[in-house]
Amino acid sequence: MFAKSAGTPPPGPQSTVTDQAYRKLRTAILGGDLAPDTKLRIEHVKRELGTGASAVREALLRLSGEGLVQMQERRGFFVSPITLEDLWDLTEMRVDLETKALRMAIEVGDDTWEAGIVAAFHRLSLLDDQLKSPPLTFEWEERHSAFHQALVAACRSNWLMRFRRILFDQSERYRRLSLSQQSVERGVPAEHLGIMNATISREADAACAQLKAHILRTAEIVAEAIASER
Amino acid sequence: MFAKSAGTPPPGPQSTVTDQAYRKLRTAILGGDLAPDTKLRIEHVKRELGTGASAVREALLRLSGEGLVQMQERRGFFVSPITLEDLWDLTEMRVDLETKALRMAIEVGDDTWEAGIVAAFHRLSLLDDQLKSPPLTFEWEERHSAFHQALVAACRSNWLMRFRRILFDQSERYRRLSLSQQSVERGVPAEHLGIMNATISREADAACAQLKAHILRTAEIVAEAIASER
DNA sequence: GTCAACATTTTTATCGAGAAAACCCCCTTT
DNA sequence: AAAGGGGGTTTTCTCGATAAAAATGTTGAC
Structure with missing residues (x-):
């Protein structure tokens, strides 16, 4: 689903699952496939990416460190708004x-x-x-x-x-x-x-x-x- | 063990375990209780903080977003060096x-x-x-x-x-x-x-x-x- | 018709276990 | 002596399950 735009960078030699999830999400957000304010439900993303919950969480955490995603304690992650x-x-x-x-x-x-x-x-x-x-x-x-x-x-x-x-x-x-x-x-x-x-x-x-x-x-x-x- | 220096900020009303781990580690690093270059083995930190592995990982991930900790893929985390x-x-x-x-x-x-x-x-x-x-x-x-x-x-x-x-x-x-x-x-x-x-x-x-x-x-x-x- | 209290469902946060990779020590070979 | 190769140990990474919290829906009183 988020693979609509041109593609995701080739995974490095032995990248971790978390890292792949991070890159896919990052590409999807930068490319606009994941619109601003989209709620990123763990369960959903997990299925989309075919990984476990921890990997998704870690990827989202990294993205929120860069400001591409925002986290609200106990109510999940969403794509950063644009204004x-x-x-x-x-x-x-x-x-x-x-x-x-x-x-x-x-x-x-x-x-x-x-x-x-x-x-x-x-x-x-x-x-x-x-x-x-x-x-x-x-x-x-x-x-x-x-x-x-x-x-x-x-x-x-x-x-x-x-x-x-x-x-x-x-x-x-x-x-x-x-x-x-x-x-x-x-x-x-x-x-x-x-x-x-x-x-x-x-x-x-x-x-x-x-x-x-x-x-x-x-x-x-x-x-x-x-x-x-x- | 890392509670040597003055203390850790009071945990917010209903902060998550991850957040507490993050704050404790952050305080320990800023306060110098965790020396630069110290290897942060999950198992060890986990026991020290009395939490699970995911919580520790997430805390470390956040810290590496701020540059207080560095991560090397598949070889763990360590306190950022000082030079x-x-x-x-x-x-x-x-x-x-x-x-x-x-x-x-x-x-x-x-x-x-x-x-x-x-x-x-x-x-x-x-x-x-x-x-x-x-x-x-x-x-x-x-x-x-x-x-x-x-x-x-x-x-x-x-x-x-x-x-x-x-x-x-x-x-x-x-x-x-x-x-x-x-x-x-x-x-x-x-x-x-x-x-x-x-x-x-x-x-x-x-x-x-x-x-x-x-x-x-x-x-x-x-x-x-x-x-x-x- | 509005609001509050309660019950139900959805979603997040957290744990512990297990597969896979990295590390380490010792032994062999050149 | 240096380089290379196993084999066992440690450590990271990843998963699925579960407890806890939030969101949602429902009922009943006023």
């Missing part, structure tokens, strides 16, 4: 952290880091066509995420990277929920290219400004979509 | 978030917020004597935490507050591990007073500067303690 207010809070925080991470990466990044960005960009651009005919595949989402990750990969701060990832995922959920169908003509590939070029030529201010604009532009479109839905 | 590198990473990030939150609070805080700060400060200052004769009680730790919380309580950003809390806890662990015994003469009460005054008179720059100095000063002392230990 305009949260979207802006999240976006603002994310701009802050992403640019901070990018600055650090630009300062200390080496050749390998640069090469990683170029490679990730190339892999993403191979799928640019999809932007004209949504919905985007799981593959595109993966590569898009990997590109943004590559930009900041040289950042040495573990805490910054940890929080960045959480917010990135959150943003992804908003984007996919609101924009899964329509193709917005705004030259996303060009934006990515611009960010990459500024980054690799180590123009921190320019790179951050473009990245910020990139994030805000998306948020604005998402916000409109949310506003018009109600 | 100088992590201390500085954490501190830098924390200064960033705390000052950002404080600025927001100063901008939008109302009378209730101000009153909360004054009250929290007062409650803390009643226990100032303890600074001269460590170790600090659980009560002091509680009130100290509450004071810092009160400063930023008016901040509207949920994400910021969430991350702030995580980093605050982390810092607490470092501080208590390193400084549990010695009384450092540095006028902590005066620092708190200064921060409060600047905050309430809405001098954002001054307040943030003092808060930053307060955090960094502690970090430096902790760093020295860590460095000299090895």
Whole structure:
């Protein structure tokens, strides 16, 4: 049932049942197959995933650590709601952290880091066509995420990277929920290219400004979509 | 066994077993009763806490979401290590978030917020004597935490507050591990007073500067303690 | 028609046991 | 001496069952 969208990442070599449950649920939530506010009854999810109760609980617990799921003591779990207010809070925080991470990466990044960005960009651009005919595949989402990750990969701060990832995922959920169908003509590939070029030529201010604009532009479109839905 | 230090917060009205386990473990880790790198064997913790395996696992899972515990797939849980590198990473990030939150609070805080700060400060200052004769009680730790919380309580950003809390806890662990015994003469009460005054008179720059100095000063002392230990 | 008390059903939280993986020690081989 | 391979032990992970709590439905009084 939640396997409607493009698919779930391949399970690692010897991943645990809990971990698979976690990933499936995460994918389902990020992909919008599990709508916000959906009640996640243990019994139901359990059957859906073909696992035991503990595995489900543990997966849900992990997700609530990332804010994708919320838990209410003794009354279960549900998919985190989405609101305009949260979207802006999240976006603002994310701009802050992403640019901070990018600055650090630009300062200390080496050749390998640069090469990683170029490679990730190339892999993403191979799928640019999809932007004209949504919905985007799981593959595109993966590569898009990997590109943004590559930009900041040289950042040495573990805490910054940890929080960045959480917010990135959150943003992804908003984007996919609101924009899964329509193709917005705004030259996303060009934006990515611009960010990459500024980054690799180590123009921190320019790179951050473009990245910020990139994030805000998306948020604005998402916000409109949310506003018009109600 | 982990109940060596000052105590565990009173359990809420009808808290779950898992939640109690979580709080006990959290207190034990923050208080240093569970040393960094300690292996947390389910069987052992289970017996220690008098609960079942699932409750322990869930508690540990939650703690690893906050970074107080680390999990390795199929090889269990252990108390997160502490390192100088992590201390500085954490501190830098924390200064960033705390000052950002404080600025927001100063901008939008109302009378209730101000009153909360004054009250929290007062409650803390009643226990100032303890600074001269460590170790600090659980009560002091509680009130100290509450004071810092009160400063930023008016901040509207949920994400910021969430991350702030995580980093605050982390810092607490470092501080208590390193400084549990010695009384450092540095006028902590005066620092708190200064921060409060600047905050309430809405001098954002001054307040943030003092808060930053307060955090960094502690970090430096902790760093020295860590460095000299090895 | 509204509300409260009680009975029934659904759902969560928790436990203990068992399968599977990792660990450890000792022995053999090169 | 180092590397590799069993075999037994420990520990994690996962399940299904059960107790406890919440939600829901029903009845009866006012």
